[in-house]
Amino acid sequence: MSAHRPRSFHPTLLVAAVTALLVGSVVAPASATAAQGRDPAHTDVLFVGAHPDDEFQSLATFGQWKERRGISAGVVTITRGEGGGNAVGTEEGPPLGMIREKEERSAVALAGVRNVFYLDKPDFWYTLSAPLTGTAWNRPPQRGDDTLERLVRIIRATTPRTVVTMDPRPFGQHGGHQQAGRLAADAFRLAADPKAFPRQIAVEKYKPWKPDRLLAQNWGFDGPAGRQCAARPAKDPRTGLPVVGVWPGARSRANGRTWAQIERDAARRYVTQGFGSLPAKVTTPPDQMPCEWFTVLARGGKPVPAPVRGQGQLRSVYAEFRDWTRKAGMPWLANDAQPAYPARPSTAAPEVAKAPVVDGVAGPGEYPGPELRLSHWEGKRCDGPADCSATARIARHRDDLYVLVEVTDDRQGAVLDARNDCKRHWRTDSVEIALDPRGRSDDTSTTFKAGILPYTSRGGPCVARDADNHQGPARGVTVASTVTSRPYTGYTVEAKIPLALLPAAVDPERLTANVMVYDSDSPDKTGKSRLAWAPYTGAQADPYVWGTVRLPGYVPPSGRPPRSATLPLDAARSADSRASVEQSRRTGVPLAGGPRA
CATH class of the missing domain: 2.60.40.1190 (Immunoglobulin-like)
Incomplete structure (x- = not known):
């Protein structure tokens, strides 16, 4: 995470114009916005993450969009992080998940986010495997697309213009993050298809919904710093896709603090994850403060095309990811996905x-x-x-x-x-x-x-x-x-x-x-x-x-067949969360993205 430092800043016409360009396509037409404004479930931007705190490095962006353009943001968190660590206590499993829900709701509120939708999927230990995560999230007797169905339902219920998610690429990041990005991309496409999960339309009376834009967090993008970072056209060197930025050095009109500082205040609410030890004050000078970067995966409801660079001799994890990108209609996401692994010692x-x-x-x-x-x-x-x-x-x-x-x-x-x-x-x-x-x-x-x-x-x-x-x-x-x-x-x-x-x-x-x-x-x-x-x-x-x-000279004894993995899959339930129950009553969106009666 970048360390930011607040300093006085007066927005220029250039930054205002860039902000308008960046968020403009998020805004619905006036008639649609008015209708949706009367819907307590509606949100202009919907973030999809795997764990509480996955959104925290985008909160300066969501806060600015809310304050400058009235663009609301909501969050979908697929698990409650039950499998993570706890830097302040001994709770684990569902009790830890309930604590992390409280942390998340408290943190995102600082950026004006009111609704957090949990899908009640289990979080287990740290893995780099999206397929293993998908298996855990859709274990029997649930169908293999249960998480996807719930996410499609929430998109149809909340009618966002923009969906923001995590990077789906496989190397070096949590399998839950990858799987959240994949599910968001699939749900972005399927929410508009009346043939996808038709019971939601025929029985639950949802309507197909086509979001306009799909963005993915790009934490590793090495773009320019300073207040004009959002003004410069950028391209991800791996995928060839456009990258847009939001500068967190701008000051909030409400309290005069930089959005970087507000985001830091929010991050420190995630105390179970050790974020409470982050310095209270942001110290990065504004001219060294980078943007929060997002890769544009789709706009106008369609994938943004880019050149495809195939890789040979893919290992299983990367071949599986390449196959998913083809099915998702975004094969360029697999460009250079497999790293040049060094020789094993x-x-x-x-x-x-x-x-x-x-x-x-x-x-x-x-x-x-x-x-x-x-x-x-x-x-x-x-x-x-x-x-x-x-x-x-x-x-x-x-x-x-x-x-x-x-x-x-x-x-x-x-x-x-x-x-x-x-x-x-x-x-x-x-x-x-x-x-x-x-x-x-x-x-x-x-x-x-x-x-x-x-x-x-x-x-x-x-x-x-x-x-x-x-x-x-x-x-x-x-x-x-x-x-x-x-x-x-x-x-x-x-x-x-x-x-x-x-x-x-x-x-x-x-x-x-x-x-x-x-x-x-x-x-x-x-x-x-x-x-x-x-x-x-x-x-x-x-x-x-x-x-x-x-092992020179070693001969393994016979009778040792492979053993199947035992994963800790206890998940906290929205039905046991007072905040989630009250939110469901207020918005009309069923708990855990379940079916509407």
């Missing part, structure tokens, strides 16, 4: 005659294999080896894998409760070990992943499985740690992982793995730096990145 885990003692110390002869050096993967770069650096060693004894990770660190992170917070390892200093038994997984639901806290409020370490084939207690895994103190200079973590715990029999020539270190340097349960043996983007959630670990 590789090593061997030698077999040792005597099992290492799991005590947090590298004993003589326990780890004869090569030392693996971890390097920066995400977050702030370390301020030298003493700030954060790490190495790992791997060995095997019979049917057990042993991993020893030595971490140098100059400042201790939050001390968490082993009983309630062990699975939230990425909120503080921790180690994560990921294993793909066959080396061919497309997402982590067919892998094993364990997060290890080197220290807890009980003194010793704890371990839990996270975002893998069976998230929860890491039964059967043995861990130990040694932590330096007075002064604190780091820790060593050692783990014994029975290969029988992996979701399939191990292929000794194709096992892939990653070892990651999270460095916090803060007591507020937020991360700072991340290191990994295989340090490419998506290191913790993209098995395509992980390195190969050969």
Whole structure:
């Protein structure tokens, strides 16, 4: 997120003209606007996201549109973020979802957004897979298009002129974000088709509705900064599509603060996600303040065309995305979608005659294999080896894998409760070990992943499985740690992982793995730096990145068939939310986008 700084600003005629150009096509004809203005469900702009807080980096835009042109905005949030972290408590699952709904409603209200529609779909652990997310959102006995049907119904009920959503492209972003973008694009097209979900028209008495424009957030666009950023024509270099911007440095007429500052105030309402630790004041000078960028996917109700650049030798995830773009009538979205993955690192885990003692110390002869050096993967770069650096060693004894990770660190992170917070390892200093038994997984639901806290409020370490084939207690895994103190200079973590715990029999020539270190340097349960043996983007959630670990001499026992993933799919319900129930009564839009009686 960009850090913005407020400064006095008097809008020029140029900026006013640009704003009019940008929002003009959002406005309905006068007669339509008058009719819709009497409809309590109507909104001029409808944002579609996956989780509470997905809209927050667009709130300066929505606030300006509301104040300058009277253009209302509403939000569809497909889940309540039940699978996310909690930086201020131990609630998880549906109770956490209810807290996040309150945060979201409070935040978006600062930008003049009144209605937030939840689809009551389950949020589970962090994944980079849109297909896995779609499966979770439409699990039996629901039909495979249940989420899409609900979203089409909400578009027909709220009659927006513009739909804004998330980037549907697959690389390096949450699978829920990708799936929200795909669903919004499909619903944008189908809401106008009377043959799509015809019961909504014949029985529920909705009318087909054709929005004019479809925009996608473009957080990674490197456009110009300053008040004139919205005035310059821009094009996304990957898709070839036009990009439009809204400058958050303009001041609100209501209170004189910049919209960047109002957006920051809103972001700090999402305290469960650690956003409460963001600086209270925006400090970026206006001439360095970038626009909020949006790719124009469709206008006039039709996709904006662009040249198509095909890619060969696509991996499964990217081939599936390419096929979706063709069905959606926007094949150019697949341009350069698959990155140039680097060569996988590789090593061997030698077999040792005597099992290492799991005590947090590298004993003589326990780890004869090569030392693996971890390097920066995400977050702030370390301020030298003493700030954060790490190495790992791997060995095997019979049917057990042993991993020893030595971490140098100059400042201790939050001390968490082993009983309630062990699975939230990425909120503080921790180690994560990921294993793909066959080396061919497309997402982590067919892998094993364990997060290890080197220290807890009980003194010793704890371990839990996270975002893998069976998230929860890491039964059967043995861990130990040694932590330096007075002064604190780091820790060593050692783990014994029975290969029988992996979701399939191990292929000794194709096992892939990653070892990651999270460095916090803060007591507020937020991360700072991340290191990994295989340090490419998506290191913790993209098995395509992980390195190969050969197991010389290993023969897996027979009788270990692949195990299906168990996903935590409890979702909070709108029927249990007083705010959602009251909104439904006021707008007439059924709870969770369900059918109208």
